[in-house]
Amino acid sequence: MAYAYLFKYIIIGDTGVGKSCLLLQFTDKRFQPVHDLTIGVEFGARMITIDGKQIKLQIWDTAGQEAFRSITRSYYRGAAGALLVYDITRRDTFNHLTTWLEDARQHSNSNMVIMLIGNKSDLESRREVKKEEGEAFAREHGLVFMETSAKTAANVEEAFINTAKEIYEKIQEGVFDINNEANGIKIGPQHSTGGGASGAGGAGAGAAGGGCC
């Protein structure tokens, strides 16, 4: 199907927080109670509409375990958005957020939009991390924040779509260079620009290069 843009997302966070379930809920609208350890990257995709434009989200679900960090790291590159997930019923997953954030900032491009997600909001009785704490962490680090439940689907759509909106706004503001695929954004076939920019911009020197104007 034709789309105006394609955004690459990654989902990161400790193992067992519900990353794979969030993806499944978003792409297939169902919940799977068993926890199959993710080792290699799993892909998911779904079309959404923002501002009347079709946008394809290409989502990379990664392994949370420390042992597999070597492969996970290399998947950060070229992502336009990231969902950083913790489990509201397990404080340790919240405590590890800083490490995840550092890792993400180090291995991804600086414009990547990061959405902080406190998952398993259906398990109110077992809550260990207050919503306010999540909000405070997000505020402190400049992230967007939401609590979700992959089980009841509460806020799952919103989490993915709001991240896309944020990216879309950045495109409108010109923050993202959409012609550089390293930013995790691709222009769909219907948008195709005429035969690529000529080499002139590439050279630092010379009249028409970056030098003047």
Place this chain on the structure above:
Amino acid sequence: MLSRFSDVLQTAADVLAPPASRLEDFQYHWKMIIHFYQNYDDCNKIHIEDTRIPHHFHQMLQLIVDEEKEQQGGTVGPCLEAVVQRSICWLDALTALAAADRPPGARSLALTTGTALLRRTRQPFVNSAHVFRPLQRMLIQCNENPASPTEREEVELLLTLCGLVRKEPGLANIFTTPFVEDKSSLLSIPEDIQKLIPLKSKVQMPKKNPLFEVEMMPNPMRNISIVRTNSKDDSAVTKSSSSIADDNASCKSQKTVYEDNDKFLLIDLLLSYLNSADNQVVLRACEGIMIVSSLPEDDIANLVTSCSPVCETIIDKLAEKYKSIPPHTDPNDVDHLNITWAYVAQDFGDKGYNKFNGYRELTSFFSWLDYCDTLMKECHPCIAAHLSRTFRAQFLESAGELALGGAGSAGGARSATLAAALLAKCLRVVDSQELINEFSNWLVGEGEMSEWPLLLSLINNCLTEDHDLTLETLRFFETIIEKGTEHSINRLVLSRVCSRGYYAPQPLLEEDERDRLNDLSLARERERNREAMKQLQHEDHINEQINDILQHEGVDTKEQPDMENIHRVINSFLLLLPRAVLSDPVGADYEHYIHDAQRHYQLWLEITSTFSWPTEQGDNTASSTHSYDSRPEADIHLDEAFRPLHRTIDKDTWTTDNEHTKDNDTRDKTECFSQKLIIRSRDVTSSVAEDFDEGPFFRMLFKLLSEMHLRPYQVNLHLTSIISKLALMPHLYLHEYLLNPMLPTTKKTQTLFKTLQDLAKKLTMEIPRIKNYKKVIENTRLQLMSEDPSYDESGDHNQLVESLIVLEEFCKELAAIAFVKYQHGMHMHR
């Protein structure tokens, strides 16, 4: 039917009897499976998904997962214990099903169930023989069977095993040949299970399976272990399952030397999937290799490099992908690609995405390169060293060299052009230091040989009449410099310059030279030229502007001692071309050039901060003397000090240049300067001003520069871009060689400034002959600025005027670079 019926019976019984224990449930599902197979008839063409078998497997898995949740401190629950003790031979059954595929679909189900068991349980007791033997048997099914319908399931199982090894490295032993004891026992499935699930035909030895390419020793060594395990892990296992760890794989005695025949089967098996047509399968194999290769254990790394052809296979594949890029691929398409590994798998699914000739092959190649690069960064240093050596020998030296060197042969120029574009892109995208080093060393050579054949042929490629070849090769050089290592920059750029052999003070000529330069080379023309007045005004204007900039940038024109000199350097560049031919006499964009230069200079300072160059970085004190030399005016400064000193040469103060540069701020400036000057004067007098050989690289650059009017705009842009990068480098001698217009040299010694002067002279003479030349200059400038792609493509170019504009802008850039470096020096010494 029967199985369904018994399920119903059971459900009915559950209602009456007290709830069954988990183990009873587990046994029940197992019985149902046995029951199914006892009554199974092969003529019945039912698919496994239409039977209750998947349901029973699923339930059994769930029971194990559930019981594990309740288990304390990693002890084993009764269901899993039954499996591990083999009172319920579930794993053997899975192995048999994977081999027999009865009923159809059973193979896939068995593989996914085995995988799920390993992924869902935290402690699957792979150490136990009752677990690992069936797993080994199941691996036999995971050989490269081209387009096997279950290849996805097979490779997922392999990846899962890699994951287990990653967490408990000792398990690697299970997947090495010494531990796979003998093939017949490995192939045979236990009697009881065989009776139950008879194989239609005897299991055949798979032909391509690496397990069977190994000659087994007649008397298989027992109790050996290639990978040492740390005892901490062992105790954890024994503690939690003392009863079942009797045949514990990682508890065996140690052996860290391998036999020639030893193989790391897990990796070998993964390698066989790299050729799959299914990208997801390739991806999993790549991930598995990376997970195991990134283990910090030396034993595993040695196992990977010594007992498996992983590095060779991966690099061969890179070379193969390189060779399959169609020869008619447009080099321009190469540059815009942005490809990371893993991504390809998805990308090809996006049908209708813009494609061009060679897109698929390029994507496949660069994706693989990115995988190699990522693997290099993540893997154990031993593996990285092996991989990078292989990269050089099997990719660069075999695939790359061939294409680059053949420019002279028929059709060779085209393939050399594409090769230059591809290899430049390779160098641009690789990020791991080892690969960058291998790349650089390959290009510029190592050891004593100073004229490296590959480098010379690249330089020659720049000098051909084929502009496309020149352009791509220049871009390659640009990348080599951007990604420069200390070694490659030394070899390529500094090997001659660092002797300072270009420096030759000419005491007699000096006054003349100075006058000429001070008069900014146009004194005589000025008298004749009708534009004389305008030129003078222009010079005043430029001077004012420079003052403005200096002040604006916080350089106080009155307080700085060397103001005069930097002013003169800047002037020399900015007034190289007479006003009459300037396309932009106002020069409104100096500020922009200065900001660019500041940014780039900062980058170069960072890049070269670890180099052992005689620069400001080498010095830790602001008062240190030779750092002063790295400023453009240093030599003027020195020259001024020179005359009085020249007459009083004192041989006792003679020191070598080397000693001098190591010399730290113990002496005051004047003293050091005088010493250096004395050395120089000796050099000059002893070797009666030999002409400096700038070496093939600079010779090529200067030649192209002097012929700018003969080459297209794009070539000239890249040429000047390379030179300005060199001018930005914080190297003492390179700096003065490129940026000091007043540098005293012998007449024939070529320098950047002399080349520019000659070119300027040529253009100043030629251009006024063009009809209506002012208008032409103006229009050409507008067109170049518009960056209109249709202009690029149109054949109607005035190369002469275009080169004038490039030169004009290049001079501004050089002036800005000289200024920024001066300014940096000032800040350092404040």
